[in-house]
Amino acid sequence: MNLTAQDPGQALITITQRPAAVFVEGQGSWLVDERGRRYLDLVQGWAVNSLGHSPAVVAQALAAQAQRLVNPGPAFHNRPMLALAERLAGLGCFSRVFLASSGAEANEGAVKLARRWGQKMRGGAHEIIGFEGGFHGRTLAMMAASGKPGWDTRYPPMPTGFAKARFNDLRSVEAAITPATVAVMIELVQGEAGVNIADPGFVRELRALTQARGLLLIVDEVQTGIGRCGVAFAHGLYGIEPDVMTLAKGLGGGVPLAALLCQERLNCFEPGDQGGTYCGNPLMAAVGLAVVNEVCREDFLAQVRARARQLSVGLQALVQAHGLVAERGAGLLRALVLPTARADAVVGAARDLQPHGLLLNAPRPNLLRLMPALNISEDEVALALHLLDHALREATE
CATH class of the missing domain: 3.90.1150.10 (Aspartate Aminotransferase, domain 1)
Known part of the structure; x- marks a missing residue:
C-alpha cells in the first residue's frame, strides 16, 4: 500500500483529524x-x-532496564515496580500503590476500589459523584463518569452509578449525595473543559463534607500530577489529603504508565479483584522512577x-x-x-x-x-x- 503525503494515515482507523506532517x-x-x-x-x-x-534520563532508563528485565508478569515482584511504588508513597499521604498503563485504567481502578470499600464498609454503597466538565478517560465507565457533554450517552447502554454535581458548587454536591453514594471524584484543574480551576474554599469544604459523610475523596491528577502545577501533586496547593489519587501522563514522561494510590485503610482489594497484563511492568516503572526523581526535586x-x-x-x-x-x-x-x-x-x-x-x-x-x-x-x-x-x-x- 502506497501512503501519500496528503493522506499518510490511510491505513489507520479514523479517530481524529491529524495534520499531514509525520x-x-x-x-x-x-x-x-x-x-x-x-x-x-x-x-x-x-x-x-x-x-x-x-530526554536522556528516559532513554537511559529504558536502555538499562531493557537489558535486564522487560516483563516477568504481574504475578511476580520486580525491583523497579517496588522502587517506584515506594517513591510515590513517600511523596505524600498515601501508603499503597497500583501501577497501570493509562489514566483511564487508573481511574477505573479507583472506582473499583471505592466500590469494593463500599461493599465492605458502607453496606454496598457504589455511586460516584463527579462534576460537570470533568474528564476521566475514554473507557465506557470513565466516559459515564466524565462530565463532558454527551459522553454519557454516546455508546448506549452506558455503565450506571455516576452522578454529576456542578464544579465549585458545594450545595450541588450535597444534593447529589444519596444512601448509595460511596465517593466523590474530582479534577482540581479540569484540563479538557478549558483549564477550569477549583476554588480553594470549595475544595476545603468538599474535603470536610466527604469526611463528615463518610465518603471517599478521589482526586484525578492524571494531568496535574508530577510537577505540572509547580508542586508534586496539585492537591498540595489546596492543603488537603485525598483518600485516593490517580496519576498518569507526566508520570511516564512519554511512556504508558499510570498509578492508583490510596491510604492504608482502603487497601481492600481481594486477590484477583484488580490486575492487568502490564501492571507493574519493570520497563515502564524504571522510566517512571527516573522521571519522578528528576521532576520532584x-x-x-x-x-x-x-x-x-x-x-x-x-x-x-x-x-x-x-x-x-x-x-x-x-x-x-x-x-x-x-x-x-x-x-x-x-x-x-x-x-x-x-x-x-x-x-x-x-x-x-x-x-x-x-x-x-x-x-x-x-x-x-x-x-x-x-x-x-x-x-x-x-x-x-
Whole structure:
C-alpha cells in the first residue's frame, strides 16, 4: 500500500483529524517532521512529556532496564515496580500503590476500589459523584463518569452509578449525595473543559463534607500530577489529603504508565479483584522512577514555577494586545480564552508559521491550552509567546 503525503494515515482507523506532517524526531521542546521542519511544542503529548521529547534520563532508563528485565508478569515482584511504588508513597499521604498503563485504567481502578470499600464498609454503597466538565478517560465507565457533554450517552447502554454535581458548587454536591453514594471524584484543574480551576474554599469544604459523610475523596491528577502545577501533586496547593489519587501522563514522561494510590485503610482489594497484563511492568516503572526523581526535586519545581510565572505574564500581555478574554491556569497547565470561536484557526496559523511552527491545543472552540515540557527554557517561553502573538494576528486577518 502506497501512503501519500496528503493522506499518510490511510491505513489507520479514523479517530481524529491529524495534520499531514509525520514526526520523526524530537528533542526537548522541539519536534521535527520528515521534511526537516521544526516545531516548538507546547502540547507535549497532552501534558505527557514532563521532560520534553527524548530526554536522556528516559532513554537511559529504558536502555538499562531493557537489558535486564522487560516483563516477568504481574504475578511476580520486580525491583523497579517496588522502587517506584515506594517513591510515590513517600511523596505524600498515601501508603499503597497500583501501577497501570493509562489514566483511564487508573481511574477505573479507583472506582473499583471505592466500590469494593463500599461493599465492605458502607453496606454496598457504589455511586460516584463527579462534576460537570470533568474528564476521566475514554473507557465506557470513565466516559459515564466524565462530565463532558454527551459522553454519557454516546455508546448506549452506558455503565450506571455516576452522578454529576456542578464544579465549585458545594450545595450541588450535597444534593447529589444519596444512601448509595460511596465517593466523590474530582479534577482540581479540569484540563479538557478549558483549564477550569477549583476554588480553594470549595475544595476545603468538599474535603470536610466527604469526611463528615463518610465518603471517599478521589482526586484525578492524571494531568496535574508530577510537577505540572509547580508542586508534586496539585492537591498540595489546596492543603488537603485525598483518600485516593490517580496519576498518569507526566508520570511516564512519554511512556504508558499510570498509578492508583490510596491510604492504608482502603487497601481492600481481594486477590484477583484488580490486575492487568502490564501492571507493574519493570520497563515502564524504571522510566517512571527516573522521571519522578528528576521532576520532584525542589530546585526543579522552583524552575517550573518560574517558567509558569513568565508564561502567565506573557499571556496576560497577549490578552491586552489582542483584546482577548483572559488567561488562566496552574503552573505549566494554562489556557488562553478567546472572544470568538477561532481557536482552531489560531492552532493552524501557529503550526504553519515560518521558519518554524508552534504546536498548540484547542480543547474548546474559543480556548487554547498550553502544556509545555516542565523543563522548557526561559528563551523558549519567550519565543513561544512571540510566535503565539504572530499566530493570533494571522488568524484574524
